[in-house]
Amino acid sequence: MRNASLVRILGPLLIGLALSDVGSAAPAGGCAPPGLSAPGLSLHGSQGGTGGLRLRVQGEALGRGWLLAAPFPLPAGPAPRPAGAGCLSTVRGSILVGFSLDSAGAFELPLAPEVLALRPRVTAVVVAPGMSLSSAGVSNAVRLGAAGERAPLLDAGTPQVLITEFQKDPTSVSDSLGEWIEVQNVGSTDVDLEGWVLADLGSDSTVLAAGGQGMPLAPGSSLVLGRSTDTAQNGGVAVDHTYSGMTLSNGADEILLLLPDGTLVDGIAYDDGAAWPDEAGKAIQLAPAFSDAQSNDDGAAWCSSPVEIVPGGNDTGTPGVANVACG
Numbered sequence: 001m002r003n004a005s006l007v008r009i010l011g012p013l014l015i016g017l018a019l020s021d022v023g024s025a026a027p028a029g030g031c032a033p034p035g036l037s038a039p040g041l042s043l044h045g046s047q048g049g050t051g052g053l054r055l056r057v058q059g060e061a062l063g064r065g066w067l068l069a070a071p072f073p074l075p076a077g078p079a080p081r082p083a084g085a086g087c088l089s090t091v092r093g094s095i096l097v098g099f100s101l102d103s104a105g106a107f108e109l110p111l112a113p114e115v116l117a118l119r120p121r122v123t124a125v126v127v128a129p130g131m132s133l134s135s136a137g138v139s140n141a142v143r144l145g146a147a148g149e150r151a152p153l154l155d156a157g158t159p160q161v162l163i164t165e166f167q168k169d170p171t172s173v174s175d176s177l178g179e180w181i182e183v184q185n186v187g188s189t190d191v192d193l194e195g196w197v198l199a200d201l202g203s204d205s206t207v208l209a210a211g212g213q214g215m216p217l218a219p220g221s222s223l224v225l226g227r228s229t230d231t232a233q234n235g236g237v238a239v240d241h242t243y244s245g246m247t248l249s250n251g252a253d254e255i256l257l258l259l260p261d262g263t264l265v266d267g268i269a270y271d272d273g274a275a276w277p278d279e280a281g282k283a284i285q286l287a288p289a290f291s292d293a294q295s296n297d298d299g300a301a302w303c304s305s306p307v308e309i310v311p312g313g314n315d316t317g318t319p320g321v322a323n324v325a326c327g
Contacts, residue, residue: 031087032137036060038087039126041139054108057124059137061105064201064254065126068093068264087138088297091125094262098201101126127201132276133254133269134297160187162266162296163255164222164286165305165323168248170235171281172314178235179248180226180283181255182319183266185217186291192216193223197258198246201269206245207260215241224319236310237319250280266293275299283317287326303327 030038039059059065068091099107124139162184170178181198185191193215199205208215208225217223226239248255256267270276270284276299277284283305290301303326305316318324 030138030140031090033086033131033135036128036131036137039063039065039124039137039139041122041124041142043142054110055122055142056109057099057101057107057126057139059101059105059124059126059139060128061101061103063101063105063126063128064098065101065124065136066098066201067096067109067122067124069096069122086134086136088125088134088136089294090138091123093121093123095256095258095264096122096262098199100202127254127269130252130271130274132271132297132299133267134299136269158263159185159189159191159259159265160293161185161191161193161217161257162286162291162293163257163268164291164296165283165317165319166248166255167235167237167283167315167317167319168253168270169250169280170315172310173233173235175227175247175250177228177230177233178226178237178315180224180234180237180239180317180319181248182222182224183217183257184222184291185219188219190216190218193241195260196265197256197260197262198225198243199256199258200246200254201256202254204246206243208241208243210241222320226319235315236313237317240320266296268296270299270302277302277304279304281315283315283319285318285323285326288323289325 030040032038039057042056101107121141123141125136127133127136163181164184165182167178167180169175193208194210196208197205198208215223223240224238225241225243226234226237227242228234229239229242231237251272252270254267254269257265259265272278284302285305286296287301287303290296295301305318307316307318307324309315309317
């Protein structure tokens with residue numbers, strides 16, 4: 001999901017771009033929260049030029065975001081499920097790469113020359129500095145080329161698995177041993193999380209693995225994903241499966257849960273206490289009344305867990321069991 005991945009994924013998909021698609025200004029469209037400008041997405045260069053084609057994002061300086069691709073036009077069938085509230089309610093597609101905007105608010109990506117006949121539609125989602133994922137801006141959509149087979153859209157068939165609790169800053173043990181993330185299947189069908197991906201919008205990304213044994217998650221059930229299964233070292237947390245290559249910042253960070261093909265199932269972007277809970281040692285839990293992929297984008301739907309993991313201990317949380325009511 002890094003820059004090289006986008007070149008590898010999008011490169012084979014680009015075909016016969018019309019001259020009208022290539023220019024110096026982003027097409028009209030896009031969405032932004034109040035007080036911010038919508039990010040722009042545009043193509044520059046040419047397939048035959050020395051610089052090749054470049055995909056350019058223009059948004060809020062030092063913002064972070066990701067690029068998504070979807071078939072164009074949208075296929076017939078059930079209406080795609082929105083990725084989130086606000087501008088994100090318009091987002092459709094599979095996450096391809098995360099990026100960071102420079103001090104001029106720009107990000108450019110060279111596109112590989114290899115082509116196939118899929119021609120996806122690409123959109124950029126940008127989170128401005130200090131803003132949460134629920135306040136993300138969405139760019140205009142750029143059509144890179146007739147519809148073909150591509151990773152599934154977010155639709156009624158996407159598994160309904162939510163991020164429901166996480167510990168980013170344990171105090172009884174080190175972060176490298178004590179961080180964990182709880183996910184819950186709020187849908188009506190069984191899912192297998194093996195092969196799914198945990199990532200943020202930066203450099204962290206890890207494939208969930210269980211040695212081919214599967215990571216089953218029944219409807220209504222939860223799994224705890226953590227850095228260590230040793231309760232003597234991880235603060236007493238009953239971790240179901242471990243991961244590496246993914247750390248949770250004690251400040252602002254993101255947690256994205258993706259299918260193996262890159263489809264976003266759920267994602268949150270927490271901050272350093274402005275809109276989200278932020279108490280050292282206390283897990284951040286989703287209030288039971290907000291158990292859907294739109295409501296859990298909002299920091300107001302979360303609170304610090306009041307339940308001690310180990311009686312008399314410093315750290316709190318309810319990993320693997322139902323969250324208690326907030327407030």
